[in-house]
Amino acid sequence: MLLQALAIPLRHLSTLLLCAALAAPAPATALDRLDFSLQGEENKTLLKRLRGASLLRTAKREGIDDPQDLFSTALADYRRLVETLYALGYYSGIVHIRIDGREAALIPPLSPPRAISQIEVSIDPGKPFRFGEVDIAPLARGTQLPEDFRTGERARAATIIDAASGAVASWRDAGHAKARVKTQDLQADHANQTLTARIGLAPGPQVRFGDLILSGNTKVRSERIRRIAGLPTGEVFSPDALDKTANRLRRTGTFRSVAVTEADDLGPDNRMDIGLALVDEKPRRFGAGIELSNFEGLAVSGFWMHRNFLGGAERLRIEGEISGIAGESSGVDYDLGARIERPAAFGADTVGFAYFDMASLDERDYSADTVTAGIGATRIFSDHLQGSVEFALSYSETNDVYGARDFTLASLPISLQWDRRDDILNATRGQYIDARLTPFAGLNGEASGAQLKFDSRIYRRMDSEGRLVLAGRLQLGSVVGTALSRTAPTYLFYSGGGGTVRGQPYQSLAVDVGPGRIGGRSFAGLSAEARAKLTDRISIVGFADAGYIGRESFYDGSGNWHSGAGLGVRYDTSVGPIRLDVATPLSGDTGEGVQVYIGIGQAF
Template sequence: MAVYNRNLLVRFAGATNRLLAGAVLWSAFTCAVRAADPQPYVTTLAPTGQSDLDTALKTSSDLLSLQATRAVGPFALAGRVRNEYDRLRGALESCGYYDGTVHILLKSSKQGVTMDGMSTALASWIETVPANEKVDITVKVDKGPLFHLGTVKLVESATGVAPHLSDTEQKAFGLHTGQPAVAADVLAAGGRLLDALRESGHALAQVDKPMAYLRPASRTLDIVYPVVPGPVLNIGQISTDGLKKVHESFVRKRLTVHEGELYQPSRIEAARQDLTTLGVFSNVTVRDGSDKAVNGTMPLDFSFQEGKRHSVGAELGYSTDLGARVGATWTHNNLLGNAERLRLTALITGLGGSAQQGLGYDVYADFFKPDFLESRQNLNARIEGLRQLFWSYRQTALLLRGGVTRPLAKNWNGNFGLAAEQERIEQFNVSRSYTILSAPLSGMYDNTGVGNPIEPATHGVRASINVTPSLSLGDKGGSTSFFTIMNATASTYVDLHKLGISRPGRSIFAFRGTIGSIQGAGTWDIPPDQRMYAGGSATVRGYRWQGVGPQYGHTKYAIGGTSLDAGSVEYRQRLFKSFGMAAFADAGQVGSSSMPFTGTLRVGAGGGVRYYTPIGPVRLDVAVPLNRAPRGDTWDLYIGLGETF
């Protein structure tokens, strides 16, 4: 922002002359005098009583920022002091104080002599300071009166007349007569106006840097903004570049902007970001295809850089109740050319857990197809082989699942699917086989703004509601039962920054609640793996998985139930750059009736540490039961990637 005094360039000419004179003096000093040893000093900047101004002054001060790292000799220090006047005056003016005064005094405590920073003998005086003695530099600023904006004009560069702006564009500009003449606010107004013009279709709009005219008599600053709105344009031809394995027809169908629509940067950027979520591109960029209008339109050029088609990963987790879980995944991205994904996973489970009787496995293949049948509708399918050796039962199962997920409203997604499971369960040396058919239906809400599930949320709400009608067929004339599993989970996150207590994202309270019920059948008519259990990181930490709820006498064998409720509160504090801590309390119960809030309430508490990596926090938590169940664990350890919820 150029500032003119009495509509002339005298000020800039004077500044140029001062710089030239300073250069000449500096050359004379360096040629005529031998450089002295570096002169240490300590700077004290007196506060003005205005926090934003004090911040600007500290940021602008070379005396402060360089005193510990850039020690210089007497003549260089004198030059630094002289330059400080202009730097601090610039800071004053940026905050609206155009008539302020800067005072700099230097003092040698042993000599008891004070020197004004503007003195021509400053360098010689500094040279007389005894060796190993620091110079005390005191900087005081008299800010003077606050200037306000006088006239504020927008003019077209070519015609010199005011451009025609819509109410939205005028509101975005936001500058008005009488507001404080703060440079950042004046410059930000131009950026907002440019964004508003382009959002209204003015793809070629230009908003130049403002001219500012200082009026000392009235303590005002007049502002003139040169503006070139340009014509309103629609989106023209859309070109794609860089596609190799991904089909162009799929990309064009996926695009959320189309030729002939109004040119709007927000919608164009949203389309770019949407393409990046497909997981097959390492980079997607978009730019205007021309520097001038083409038949009343603005062409767009989308450029793509495809990511690696194959990737290998490892999975590792540990808790004292479920033991270690270790395995590997192999992923094929863009399987058929339309961003399909096939992921193969093989895991060994139950390595030394208090809720386990031995080793198990979990092997599955996941298939994902975006835009299945229609836009924004995704297909998910899985085939899975599973063996789990819990204390409560031993299970070997083959599962088939498939479903579609689609957005329902802002922040809402819905899922409907079908599933079939063939399993064999051994319990108390008795084996039974079950065939289970189900049709899960769910709705998910998430306004946390966190796309990566491993990245911790700091605000907002996550919630899910699940209803799963199920039919269980027993083998060899066994009983047939029909039941519906219903559960809901919600979590919310409160950043203490909103209360003015901490910096953003550093201090978080997280809350979670879960409730569930099984309708249509009693506990004994439901296969053991379909019943409700609690304990562990998903519900009540400090109790092993299946350690909360009805048990067979005083044993480790859980019966399971037909209702569940649990709640958690957790405080997360980030420390330094890469470390953090957490403290939490959980409570929950499992009942043998279909109504929640029945059973024996169990409470656990604990804490942990976090190490933040680029892909998410590594979590280590320790929890203890506050009212331990018979034969329950005395404590539990949980290690994993990402927060618990």
């Protein structure tokens, strides 16, 4: 088939772009004389792309051998291969597909071959075309066209698509929701191997948001949906604002499907209504988790959640945990809590919450029975940044090296989280930062002060497929304003165990105060991992951790360090990797022997 294209409609070029995306190298298979050849100048990369795009190659790889199916596939392959040539900038190609020596395009469709033993695909791509005159107009202010959409550059179809779609997107960003391609003039000059591209745009009027039109199957009240969505009715149209509307609803976890559509026609004053179709998730969910360490013992946790508790997308979550079962370092700890969240409590991007928690801790150096109640709000600043502030009251009965004491405290926890990880369950690139400040005041003669916590994690792919990942973590902690002897033990820091230093026993590093031990007022933790995939699901991990505990509020070198290292195995599942780590101490006198950790999810 000879391609002599003098005019190429822009509406067909989207198909070409798809072909280019599909033109990836296919695995080699044993072929019954399915041969590919490229005429003219040798170009191994081009031949590889064409072979990868071929429908015949796909059919052969999948074991299709019916003559009628192969004949139909051969006819379809003409178009596929020509489109692939277009996508790569070749507009004068010749494609031959011969079935047992006969050109497939010349075989009568009503008399297909009854048997096929050999198919030969021969392609003469011709010379690559370059852009002659190029023009897109009118353009919105600040429009950035692709750098290779200019005279003299390779005239790839994908470049034209990118230029046209980018120009339309710029008009939409400026509020012209109905911007479109109005005219197109694409001319191929085969004598000079050039392509002229002239595209005319119709920006349309500047549009404002109209009403939110609800549909779908949901039990969430309509007024709550509109409040959560936060559509800026009356404001100038913005694609980003429309995306935020959908993301706010998805973020609640209440809906299985959120579909946002733009009305075809504009209303008075160029207002455009927005359609919103919702489908509810199942309202209830429960789950459980388990972690095992040969020194810390067994930890079992579970939760029950309702996604639409009061009919306004409120989320109620009740959870509990029992840890330290059969542990060598301490007794059994219990924790039971409930938390309710209400989206759009103080604006579309603010979630209000309240919680109640009861905990009984039987640790190596102290015991504490604590009841805490709090209220607060979380503000979503962007897709990657959020912050929260809350007010909490707590009462604790403790017993440690300083004897039996009670603490009645009011606190004002403030936190910021910045999350640029590609996957929160199994990150391979990006960064995560969590910074927390908790001022607290004694209500019954106790000392007042503040606790600071900082947790930073970074992930780097060492290859394009993410088969080798390096991960690092830095943790810092500090208690200021209160002496060690007047600080509630639950606010102090320890090191050792799965969350800090693997290979060292749980909470094995503390401050020696003569008659006994107590947690420190300063903490630093360092962790590094190298994660290497052996198969698509199985990875091995090498890691090293170090931890510091000091008596003073900030690091001054007067405290003690310890460290550990080991190897681990990960098995990827849909809920995160199953983790097995085996570690041993490297430095410090806080532990000896081998520690084993089993759980779900990466260590960090």
